[in-house]
Amino acid sequence: xxxxxxxxxxxxxxxxxxxSHETAAPGTAVIPSETFENPxxxxxxxRVTDTDPKAEKKAERQxxxxxxxxxxxxxxxxASYMAFPIEDGDTGALxxxxxxxxxxIVLALFxxxxxxxxxxxxxxxxxxxxxxxxxVRGSEETRARAVEIFxxxxxxxxxxxxxxxxxxxxxxxxxxPLPAVVLFRGWGPQNENPVExxxxxxxxxxxxxxxxxxxxxxKASDVTLxxxxxxxxxxxxxxxxxxxxxxxxxxxxxxxxxxKLKESAERTGWSYDGIVAYSKICTHVGCPVALxxxxxxxxxxxxxxxxFDVTEECKVIFGPAxxxxxxLPIAVDGEGYLIAQSDFHEPVGPSFWxxxxx
Amino acid sequence: MSTVTTPxxxxxxxxxxxxxxxxxxxxxxxxxxxxxxxxxxxxxxxxEFGRKIFPDHWSFxxxxxxxxxFVVILLTGTFLxxxxxxxxxxxxxxxxxxxxxxxxxxxxxxxTLNISFDVRGGLLIRQIHHWAALTFIAxxxxxxLRIYFTGAFRKPRELNWVIGFILFILALAExxxxxxxxxxxxxxxxxRIIDGLIKGLPVVGTWISFLLFGGEFPGTDIVGRLYSLxxxxxxxxLAVMLALHLVFVVVHKHTQWSGPGQTKDNxxxxxxxxxxxxxxxxxxxIVFGVIALMGTFFTINPIWNYGPYDPSxxxxxxxxxxxxxxxxxxxxxxxxxxxxxxxxxxxxxxxxIPVLILTGLIVAVLVYPFIEAWITGDKREHHLLDRPRNxxxxxxxxxxxxxxxxALWGAASSDLIATHFxxxxxxxxxxxxxxxxxxPIVGYLVTKRxxxxxxxxxxxxxxxxxxxGRIVRLPGGEYIEVHQPVDEYERWKLVDYxxxxxxxxxxxxxxxxxxxxxxxxxxSRWFFEDRIAxxxxxxxxxxxxx
Ligand code: HEM
Ligand code: FES
Numbered sequence: 001x002x003x004x005x006x007x008x009x010x011x012x013x014x015x016x017x018x019x020s021h022e023t024a025a026p027g028t029a030v031i032p033s034e035t036f037e038n039p040x041x042x043x044x045x046x047r048v049t050d051t052d053p054k055a056e057k058k059a060e061r062q063x064x065x066x067x068x069x070x071x072x073x074x075x076x077x078x079a080s081y082m083a084f085p086i087e088d089g090d091t092g093a094l095x096x097x098x099x100x101x102x103x104x105i106v107l108a109l110f111x112x113x114x115x116x117x118x119x120x121x122x123x124x125x126x127x128x129x130x131x132x133x134x135x136v137r138g139s140e141e142t143r144a145r146a147v148e149i150f151x152x153x154x155x156x157x158x159x160x161x162x163x164x165x166x167x168x169x170x171x172x173x174x175x176x177p178l179p180a181v182v183l184f185r186g187w188g189p190q191n192e193n194p195v196e197x198x199x200x201x202x203x204x205x206x207x208x209x210x211x212x213x214x215x216x217x218x219k220a221s222d223v224t225l226x227x228x229x230x231x232x233x234x235x236x237x238x239x240x241x242x243x244x245x246x247x248x249x250x251x252x253x254x255x256x257x258x259x260k261l262k263e264s265a266e267r268t269g270w271s272y273d274g275i276v277a278y279s280k281i282c283t284h285v286g287c288p289v290a291l292x293x294x295x296x297x298x299x300x301x302x303x304x305x306x307x308f309d310v311t312e313e314c315k316v317i318f319g320p321a322x323x324x325x326x327x328l329p330i331a332v333d334g335e336g337y338l339i340a341q342s343d344f345h346e347p348v349g350p351s352f353w354x355x356x357x358x
Numbered sequence: 359m360s361t362v363t364t365p366x367x368x369x370x371x372x373x374x375x376x377x378x379x380x381x382x383x384x385x386x387x388x389x390x391x392x393x394x395x396x397x398x399x400x401x402x403x404x405x406e407f408g409r410k411i412f413p414d415h416w417s418f419x420x421x422x423x424x425x426x427x428f429v430v431i432l433l434t435g436t437f438l439x440x441x442x443x444x445x446x447x448x449x450x451x452x453x454x455x456x457x458x459x460x461x462x463x464x465x466x467x468x469x470t471l472n473i474s475f476d477v478r479g480g481l482l483i484r485q486i487h488h489w490a491a492l493t494f495i496a497x498x499x500x501x502x503l504r505i506y507f508t509g510a511f512r513k514p515r516e517l518n519w520v521i522g523f524i525l526f527i528l529a530l531a532e533x534x535x536x537x538x539x540x541x542x543x544x545x546x547x548x549x550r551i552i553d554g555l556i557k558g559l560p561v562v563g564t565w566i567s568f569l570l571f572g573g574e575f576p577g578t579d580i581v582g583r584l585y586s587l588x589x590x591x592x593x594x595x596l597a598v599m600l601a602l603h604l605v606f607v608v609v610h611k612h613t614q615w616s617g618p619g620q621t622k623d624n625x626x627x628x629x630x631x632x633x634x635x636x637x638x639x640x641x642x643x644i645v646f647g648v649i650a651l652m653g654t655f656f657t658i659n660p661i662w663n664y665g666p667y668d669p670s671x672x673x674x675x676x677x678x679x680x681x682x683x684x685x686x687x688x689x690x691x692x693x694x695x696x697x698x699x700x701x702x703x704x705x706x707x708x709x710x711i712p713v714l715i716l717t718g719l720i721v722a723v724l725v726y727p728f729i730e731a732w733i734t735g736d737k738r739e740h741h742l743l744d745r746p747r748n749x750x751x752x753x754x755x756x757x758x759x760x761x762x763x764x765a766l767w768g769a770a771s772s773d774l775i776a777t778h779f780x781x782x783x784x785x786x787x788x789x790x791x792x793x794x795x796x797x798p799i800v801g802y803l804v805t806k807r808x809x810x811x812x813x814x815x816x817x818x819x820x821x822x823x824x825x826x827g828r829i830v831r832l833p834g835g836e837y838i839e840v841h842q843p844v845d846e847y848e849r850w851k852l853v854d855y856x857x858x859x860x861x862x863x864x865x866x867x868x869x870x871x872x873x874x875x876x877x878x879x880x881x882s883r884w885f886f887e888d889r890i891a892x893x894x895x896x897x898x899x900x901x902x903x904x
Contacts, residue, residue, distance in 0.1 A: 188569040285555050334862065
C-alpha cells in the first residue's frame with residue numbers, strides 16, 4: 001500500500017503491485033513487480049573522421065576556413081563602417097550602410113559559430129560520458145548537523161526563549177521598509193487630486209472649436225453634410241500642458257442630416273443644425289476613437305473595436321466600452337465660428353473608480 | 359564525478375620531460391595557470407565542473423537560445439544607452455530624417471531617431487536589440503512548453519519552474535518597458551491603454567495611474583521611470599534570477615530522456631570540456647548571427663513612420679508587440695456592457711474580469727507542478743522525461759492552455775483579420791469568443807484521445823513489432839502483413855515510463871471522508887482513469903508466441 005505522507009494518515013492510494021526500492025513515497029504510481037532490464041548502451045559507432053584520416057584532414061581544413069571567414073567578416077564590417085557613410089541623410093545610403101555592416105558582422109559570427117560546432121561534431125572525441133546522480137536532499141548526517149547548528153544557535157541567542165526580544169525584532173523588521181513605501185507618494189505631484197483633474201477639460205464657455213493640429217477656428221458653414229473634423233479647443237497648442245489637455249479635450253465634429261439625429265430632451269440645443277461634437281477619447285481605456293463611417297454614422301475605436309452610434313448620442317452598439325461618448329454642447333458665435341457652450345457635463349475618457357454620474 | 363566509458367586518450371605529460379623540451383607557449387600556459395590557481399584555487403572548480411556531463415537533445419537548446427539572446431540584448435542595449443536620452447522634454451526635431459524635420463517631439467523620440475539616422479551602425483544595433491528581445495521572449499515561451507510537456511517540472515525541479523516563470527514575466531515587462539521608451543505614436547498609445555486599464559481597477563486605480571505617470575496622462579515622467587526599470591531594475595533582477603536558474607540546473611543535473619543505458623540514476627552526454635563548451639559556445643555565435651541577420655535585413659519598429667506621440671491621431675490596425683497580444687485580446691473579447699455604477703462608484707468589470715482571467719492564467723501556470731504533485735502524491739525524484747503521450751491528461755491540459763492563449767492572442771488581431779478577409783468585425787469577435795471557450799475543450803478531448811491512441815500503438819509495436827509493409831500470402835489463401843519485432847533498445851524506449859492509478863478514497867481513522875480527500879480522489883480519477891499500462895515482460899512472452 002502506497003501511503004501518502006502529505007495529507008496524511010487517512011488517504012490510501014490503491015494498492016500498487018510490488019514494492020518501491022525508494023524511500024520516498026511513489027504516491028499513486030504503479031510499481032510493477034517485474035520490469036524489463038535496461039539493455040545498456042548500444043555499441044559505439046565511430047564517425048568517418050574517426051576512421052578515415054583523409055576525412056579528418058578535410059574536416060580540420062573546413063574548421064579553420066570557417067574561422068578565417070570570421071576574421072574576413074570582422075574586417076569587412078570595419079571597412080563598411082568607413083566606406084558607406086550615412087551623413088547625407090539619404091535613406092538609400094542608410095540602407096546600404098546597415099546592410100554592409102550587418103553582413104560583415106553576421107559573417108564574423110557565423111564563421112565562429114559554425115567553425116566551433118563543426119569542430120566539436122567532427123573532430124572532438126565523442127564518446128559518451130556518464131555522471132551518477134545523487135539525491136538532492138543532504139545526507140542524513142548533514143541534515144542532522146544542520147539541525148544541531150540551528151538548535152545551538154537558538155540556545156546561544158535565546159531566540160526562542162526571549163520571546164519579547166524576538167517579536168519586537170520581527171516588528172521592527174516589518175516596520176522599517178514602510179517609510180520607503182510612503183516615499184512613493186512623491187511619484188505624483190503633492191497637493192493635487194487626480195479625481196478633480198479628471199473631471200475638467202480645457203473646454204470652457206465660448207471657447208472656439210479649432211482644427212487639430214493647426215488650431216484654426218472652424219466656421220459652421222465650412223462643415224458640410226457628411227464631413228467630420230478632428231477638433232481641439234482654441235489655445236490648446238499654446239497651453240503649458242499641451243498633451244495632457246489634449247488627451248482629455250480632443251473632439252470629433254460631424255455634420256449629419258438633422259432629421260437623423262435622435263436627441264434627448266435634456267440635450268436640446270447642444271447641436272447646431274445637425275453639427276454635433278463628441279469626445280474623441282474612448283470610454284473603454286482611452287484610445288482616440290478615430291474612425292468615422294460616413295454611411296452608417298458609426299464611430300469605431302481602433303483599439304478594441306468599440307462602436308458608437310452618432311445618431312443615438314454616441315451610445316455603444318458594440319465592443320467592450322459601456323458608456324456613450326460624452327457630448328460637447330456647441331453653438332455659433334457672432335462671426336459664424338463654432339464655439340463650446342460649456343465644458344463637458346461629465347468626465348471624458350476611461351472609467352475610473354471615483355467617477356459617478358450623480 | 360564523471361566517468362567516461364572509454365579511457366581518456368590524451369597522454370599525461372611524461373614526468374621525464376624536462377622543461378627545456380617544452381615549447382614556450384606551454385610553459386607560459388602553465389605559469390599563468392599556476393599564477394591564477396595560487397590566488398583563486400580555480401583548479402578545484404575545473405576539477406568539479408570541467409568534465410560535468412550534459413545530455414544532448416535539440417529541445418534542451420531552447421533555454422540556451424533564451425540565454426544567448428539575453429546576452430545579445432545586454433550587449434546591444436548597452437550600446438543604445440550611450441545615445442538614448444530618456445527625457446520627455448519637447449524639442450523640435452532637426453536630424454537627418456527629412457519628413458519629420460521641424461516637428462515637435464520628445465527628446466526620447468528625437469534621440470531614437472538620431473540613433474536610427476545619424477549614428478553609424480545605430481539602426482543596425484537598434485534593430486538587433488529589438489529582434490533579440492523578440493527571440494528572447496519566444497525562446498523562453500517555447501522552452502517553458504518543453505519543460506511542461508516533458509514533465510521536467512516534477513520533483514526536485516518545482517522551484518526552478520517557479521524561477522523560470524518569474525523570468526518569463528520579467529521578460530514581458532522588459533519588452534513592454536523597452537517598447538515604450540521611444541515615445542512614438544504606437545508605444546504612446548500602448549501606454550494610454552495601460553493608463554485606462556489601471557484607472558479601471560477598483561479603489562486604487564485612479565491613484566496608481568496618477569502616481570505612475572507623475573500626474574495626468576501622459577505627463578513628462580513616464581519614459582524616465584520606465585527607463586530606470588528597463589535598464590536597471592528589471593535587468594538586475596533578471597540576471598540574478600537567471601543565475602539562480604542555472605545554479606539549480608547544475609545542482610539537479612539536467613534531465614534526460616529514457617533510453618538504453620540512460621537511467622534515473624545517471625546522466626549521459628558530453629563533458630563540458632571540450633565537447634559541450636565548443637558546441638554551446640559555437641551555438642551562441644550562431645544564435646547571435648541569426649539575430650544579427652534579422653537586424654540587418656528586416657526593419658522592425660520603424661518609429662519614423664509612426665511619428666511622435668499625440669493623444670489624438672491613431673491609425674487602424676494598431677497593435678502591441680506580439681507578446682503583449684494575449685492581454686490586448688482579453689480586453690477585446692469581454693462581452694459588452696459590463697460596467698456598473700454602484701454605491702456612487704464605477705465598477706469596470708469590462709476591465710476587472712479580463713485582468714482576473716489573465717491573473718488566473720498566470721497563477722495556474724505558476725502552481726501547476728504543485729497541483730500535479732499533490733494529485734499523484736508522488737514524492738520521488740524524477741530525472742527521466744515523460745514523452746508527452748505517456749502523460750495524456752497533462753498533455754491535454756497543456757494543449758487546452760495553449761489554445762486558450764492562442765484564442766486571446768488571435769483576438770488581438772481581430773481587426774486585421776476582419777479587414778484582410780473582408781469579414782465583419784462583430785463576426786470575428788464572436789467566433790473568437792466561441793474559440794476561447796470551445797477551443798480548449800475540444801483541444802483537451804482530442805489531445806487526450808490522440809495520446810491514448812499513440813500509447814496503444816506503442817504497446818502494439820512493443821508486443822508485435824513494426825508493420826514491415828511486406829504482405830505474405832498464407833497457404834490457406836489469407837494475406838497477412840509481416841511484423842518485424844523491435845530490438846531491445848527500441849523496445850526499452852517504449853516500455854520505460856511512469857504509470858499511475860486513480861486514488862481510492864478510504865475513510866480515515868474516525869471513519870470519515872473529508873472533502874479534501876474527495877477533491878483529491880476526484881482529481882486523481884480525472885487524471886488517471888484512462889490509462890494504458892506499459893507492456894510487461896510477461897505479456898511479451900505470451901504475445902511472442904502466436
Ligand atoms: C532583458 C530583456 C530586454 C528586452 C526584452 C528588451 C526589449 C527592448 C525593446 C523591445 C526595445 C524597443 C526597441 C526599439 O526602439 O525598437 C528596447 C529599447 C531599449 N533597450 Fe532594451 N530590452 C531588454 C534589455 C535591455 C538592457 C539590459 C538594456 C541596457 C543595459 C537595454 C537598453 C535599451 C535602450 C537604451 C532602449 C531604447 C533605445 C531605443 O529605443 O532606440 N535593454 N528594449
Ligand atoms: S479603447 Fe476604445 S475600445 Fe478599447
